[in-house]
Amino acid sequence: MRGEASAAIRLARSVDAQIRREAARSYPNEGCGALLGPTQGVVSETLALPNEEQANPRTRFTVSPRDYLAAEESADSRGLRLLGFWHSHPDHPARPSGTDRAYAWPGLLTLVIAVERGEPREITAWDTPGSDLPFRQLELAIALE
Amino acid sequence: MPVRVRIPTPLRPYADGRAEIAASGETVAGVLAALVDGSPALRSHLLGDDGRLRSFVNLYLNGEDVRSRAGLETSLSDGDVLAIVPAIAGGADRPGTGVSPPHTAGDLSKEEIARYSRHLIMPEVTIEGQRRLKRSSVLLVGAGGLGSPAALYLTAAGVGRVGIVDFDVVDESNLQRQILHDTSWVGRPKLESAKARLSGLNPHVRIETHAAALTRENALEVMKDYDVVVDGTDNFETRYLTNDACYLLKKPNVYGSIFRFEGQASVFWPDRGPCYRCLYPEPPPPGLVPSCAEGGVLGILPGVVGGIQATETIKILLGIGEPLVGRLLLYDALAMSFDELKLRRDPSCPLCGSAPTITELQDYTTFCGTGRGEEAGPVEEITAGELKRRLDHGESLELIDVREPHEWAICRIAGARLMPLGTLAERLHEFDSSRTYVLHCKSGARSAKAVGVLRGAGFRRLLNLRGGVLAWAREVDPSLPTY
Numbered sequence: 001m002r003g004e005a006s007a008a009i010r011l012a013r014s015v016d017a018q019i020r021r022e023a024a025r026s027y028p029n030e031g032c033g034a035l036l037g038p039t040q041g042v043v044s045e046t047l048a049l050p051n052e053e054q055a056n057p058r059t060r061f062t063v064s065p066r067d068y069l070a071a072e073e074s075a076d077s078r079g080l081r082l083l084g085f086w087h088s089h090p091d092h093p094a095r096p097s098g099t100d101r102a103y104a105w106p107g108l109l110t111l112v113i114a115v116e117r118g119e120p121r122e123i124t125a126w127d128t129p130g131s132d133l134p135f136r137q138l139e140l141a142i143a144l145e
Numbered sequence: 146m147p148v149r150v151r152i153p154t155p156l157r158p159y160a161d162g163r164a165e166i167a168a169s170g171e172t173v174a175g176v177l178a179a180l181v182d183g184s185p186a187l188r189s190h191l192l193g194d195d196g197r198l199r200s201f202v203n204l205y206l207n208g209e210d211v212r213s214r215a216g217l218e219t220s221l222s223d224g225d226v227l228a229i230v231p232a233i234a235g236g237a238d239r240p241g242t243g244v245s246p247p248h249t250a251g252d253l254s255k256e257e258i259a260r261y262s263r264h265l266i267m268p269e270v271t272i273e274g275q276r277r278l279k280r281s282s283v284l285l286v287g288a289g290g291l292g293s294p295a296a297l298y299l300t301a302a303g304v305g306r307v308g309i310v311d312f313d314v315v316d317e318s319n320l321q322r323q324i325l326h327d328t329s330w331v332g333r334p335k336l337e338s339a340k341a342r343l344s345g346l347n348p349h350v351r352i353e354t355h356a357a358a359l360t361r362e363n364a365l366e367v368m369k370d371y372d373v374v375v376d377g378t379d380n381f382e383t384r385y386l387t388n389d390a391c392y393l394l395k396k397p398n399v400y401g402s403i404f405r406f407e408g409q410a411s412v413f414w415p416d417r418g419p420c421y422r423c424l425y426p427e428p429p430p431p432g433l434v435p436s437c438a439e440g441g442v443l444g445i446l447p448g449v450v451g452g453i454q455a456t457e458t459i460k461i462l463l464g465i466g467e468p469l470v471g472r473l474l475l476y477d478a479l480a481m482s483f484d485e486l487k488l489r490r491d492p493s494c495p496l497c498g499s500a501p502t503i504t505e506l507q508d509y510t511t512f513c514g515t516g517r518g519e520e521a522g523p524v525e526e527i528t529a530g531e532l533k534r535r536l537d538h539g540e541s542l543e544l545i546d547v548r549e550p551h552e553w554a555i556c557r558i559a560g561a562r563l564m565p566l567g568t569l570a571e572r573l574h575e576f577d578s579s580r581t582y583v584l585h586c587k588s589g590a591r592s593a594k595a596v597g598v599l600r601g602a603g604f605r606r607l608l609n610l611r612g613g614v615l616a617w618a619r620e621v622d623p624s625l626p627t628y
Contacts, residue, residue, distance in 0.1 A: 065203045
């Protein structure tokens with residue numbers, strides 16, 4: 001779905017900072033949020049969302065359908081796109097898990113941030129070219145606004 | 146009714162980029178049908194082969210989950226907004242799952258070569274065999290006891306595509322043997338749990354999920370694109386259906402079955418050996434052979450039998466060794482012994498014999514007799530609360546518990562009489578047609594069969610306790626231990 005030109009993801013510095021802050025704040029639970037931007041591959045803002053996972057919030061995250069709709073509405077109403085979602089892996093590497101893969105939607109970006117003992121670490125970006133195909137890692141660039 | 150359908154961002158490419166589409170229908174199902182009619186590319190992203198809504202997709206009507214209304218049958222009014230909402234979730238699960246470079250057909254990446262090195266150094270496999278596995282596909286019918294170890298080993302071994310058909314959700318009582326699922330998935334669809342676990346185990350394998358019960362309508366379509374079918378079913382209807390569909394499609398059917406401490410396995414390979422019908426021309430009468438849910442099963446047993454099924458599957462795909470064709474392997478865990486029976490093709494087999502009468506899929510419900518009770522009208526049910534009220538009013542109801550004595554020893558409803566299902570047919574003389582009987586078991590399935598047995602003998606005043614003693618313990622007497 002995605003052309004070669006957009007295989008790198010540009011993350012605004014303010015978004016990078018906000019994801020790090022939210023991920024640290026959610027620790028030891030997983031934190032999550034929506035990624036919005038003007039066009040595919042350009043993330044200009046994030047909306048932090050509550051992790052609705054009840055049973056295992058330290059190893060899982062769930063975005064409620066209502067929060068999904070609100071994020072999409074927020075993007076649509078301002079001419080932006082809902083590009084995907086980020087979530088944190090507390091004390092785990094920033095590599096997508098089997099559950100991440102199972103829930104991945106082609107066309108939606110997955111950003112994973114590792115949080116080590118409360119400290120935000122590496123952020124990685126992933127997408128899948130088809131619903132039954134594995135994740136592929138995308139280059140991530142932090143951009144000044 | 147004209148309603149507005151909200152299309153979520155990831156599905157807009159399949160709807161000409163539109164965020165909203167107007168569609169008409171009396172119910173949610175009707176609107177979905179109209180929607181995929183107008184935008185056919187959306188169909189496979191929303192609906193399974195059987196027309197049911199895919200897992201990972203939610204529907205919200207005016208901001209409310211349709212599951213909390215009447216599901217797909219929820220009726221619509223003018224101007225309603227129906228939102229399609231993709232399930233967004235994930236999480237770390239556990240550490241250290243690798244990720245593959247893009248999928249390349251049949252060739253192995255450096256990562257895969259490292260992963261499969263213990264295969265590659267065996268002369269019976271080699272890199273050629275491993276490539277062959279990667280080009281292969283296997284369909285598992287059921288993600289339960291047998292499907293769990295089979296799916297795990299086939300995925301770990303590097304079969305290119307692993308498909309799973311299942312429609313069930315993970316129940317706590319599955320975890321004793323269905324090692325594909327862990328505690329955190331209780332209450333969620335088995336397919337989602339399986340996909341998460343298998344994708345984490347081996348990201349190089351394509352995991353394909355079919356959220357449906359296998360039926361005569363969808364079986365050929367679901368199976369046709371796979372090389373081998375692994376039968377991990379727990380009921381006769383699906384077992385005969387799997388057998389017949391495999392024969393019609395000429396695909397090897399790797400069969401396994403388990404009960405209590407004993408297991409069986411064989412390979413039914415069309416034109417090379419007998420089929421399941423040669424072995425068992427007819428199913429046993431309904432209710433005679435208890436299922437694992439009724440009779441129990443040693444949790445490790447499916448590990449052995451499912452492991453044998455995975456082994457046979459890999460041998461078939463690699464074309465090595467002696468497949469279990471024409472042989473029925475019998476395993477007894479208590480004696481710890483394996484036995485083998487020779488199976489011959491039955492020339493009079495209606496499916497694979499010399500003059501076949503079965504040339505298309507059948508009505509398996511009728512064939513297995515499981516629908517007999519329904520033909521005589523639905524089984525009349527009573528809830529635990531209603532039963533309590535009627536007993537408290539002094540109504541004369543006879544409570545018959547059709548479970549086994551060891552279950553009876555765990556818990557029972559006061560005043561009930563124990564008559565295990567298997568003994569009913571011989572104890573019909575103990576029943577009085579002028580009295581009303583309330584039959585119950587653990588959760589209501591066996592007692593529904595018991596109602597069928599008694600109806601067959603002419604009794605009419607029969608009620609089935611909905612949800613069995615579990616419902617009684619939940620709603621009426623929480624002090625009762627459950628199992």
